[in-house]
Amino acid sequence: MEAMPERAGILTFSTNELPERDRVPVWREVFGRSISKLDLELVSNDPLLCESSIRALPDVTIWSSLISGAVTAKRTSSHLADGDDNFVLNIIRRGRLSVTQRDREVIPDEGAAFLWSNAEKGTLRQLETSDFVSVALSRRLLEGVVRNVDNVFMRPIPASTEALRLLRTYIDVLLGASAPTSPELLALSAAHMGDLAVLAIGATRGEEEVARNGGLRAARLQAVKSDILANLTQADLNIEHVAARHRVSPRYVRDLFNADGTTFGDFVREQRLRKVYRLLCDPMERRRSIGEIALTCGFGDISHFNHSFRRRFGETPSDARERAIRNPANQSIELS
Incomplete structure (x- = not known):
């Protein structure tokens, strides 16, 4: 499927390089049929511009989409035949949408969210270029842990909701370059996303404590x-x-790092040392002194920096830089 290449577990879809006449048909066939489960219509004569990133996790699929102009997306009676009865939590990053489902209308503010049901017909009217992220959640995941799940969909979730704010951060990580790739971490990420979604939507009393922890x-x-x-x-x-x-x-914050097997100070020091090491091995940084690099990476005490660097990497900063100069094809050691 050339329109949707895979990059480190993340699928990308774009209409922008397609001929204008093919963009809507390809969107419907590739993205609409398999991901969003919607049909799409252009409201204006402007060509469709759409860029999306998609990641599938156990029980959870997330995708971000930037779609230009005014468009209408619908889930019709014919779509319901696919048997998909999952829910989709839609978070509006930018733009204006008017959404109607089961005689309920939502016009979410930027940063806000709403829950959509694939078991129902519905219409999403995009009034202007919009950037949003969607999280498809299995019905099995939500039933029993969300209060009256069939009644809470199509209710606006304010942008200030703490669980929603944290969910947005988590999504950015999972769709970014530093996203985890191992099956174990992806399964754990999916579970955490489910917990946050449950809290944002409205957990039952017992499940709320589980999700919070x-x-x-x-x-x-x-x-x-x-x-x-x-x-x-x-x-x-x-x-x-x-x-x-x-x-x-x-x-x-200390408790969070303790539960992660480290401390705040150790994490900061480790990340600063990694940054210094990368810069020492960078040919573009050769003219900068080691002390200058250490200071710009947040180390205020050069003596402490030198001691920490040698203890972490088993060599002095000068040794690391010289080794990178002698062997540019193997500039770094394993930073684990």
Whole structure:
């Protein structure tokens, strides 16, 4: 299926390189039939522009889509014959949608979400270019753990909902370049996503505690780690600032890392050392001194940096750089 090549477990689909007359038919046949389970119609005369990334996990499929202009997507009586009765949690990143199903209409705000049922006919009207992410959840996953699941679909879920906010972060990781690839981690990721979706939609009392101890904590840890990586070069990066940004206590962040088998400080140091090591092996960074590289990666004490580097990699920073110069084809050691 050339329209949907695979990259590290992630399928990509784009109409942009197709002839204009073929874009809607190909979307319907490739993406609409197998992924979104919808039909598509153009509202204007503008050509269809669609780019999507898809990842399938146990009991969960996620895809992000950027679709240009005004379009209408429908699930009709003929679609219901496919027997798919799963739910789809749709999260609006940007744009405007008007969604109708079972005489209910939702016009979600940016960042908000709504639950759609594949067991029902329905219409999604995209009023302008929109960027959204969808999470297909098996009915089996939701029944019994969500209060009155057939009654809560097509109800807006505010963007401020904590579980939804963390789910968005988790999705970005799973569709990104650093996404896990092992079957064990993918199965665990699927379970955590299910937990977060259940919390966002509305868990039963017993399952809510289970979900909070599983997917919510995992997503919070992932969000904290992403925050650290984004601010790694700041010398004053500390647990108090990170905790405040995520509206939790420093003790809670410490507990998250302890449960992960490490500490906040160890994680920060490890990521800074990895960054320094990569830069020392980069031919484009040869003119920069080792001390300058260490400082820009967040190390404020060069003596402490040198000691930490040697203990971590079994060689001095100078040795690492010289080895990379002598053998550019094998510039790095295993960073595990």
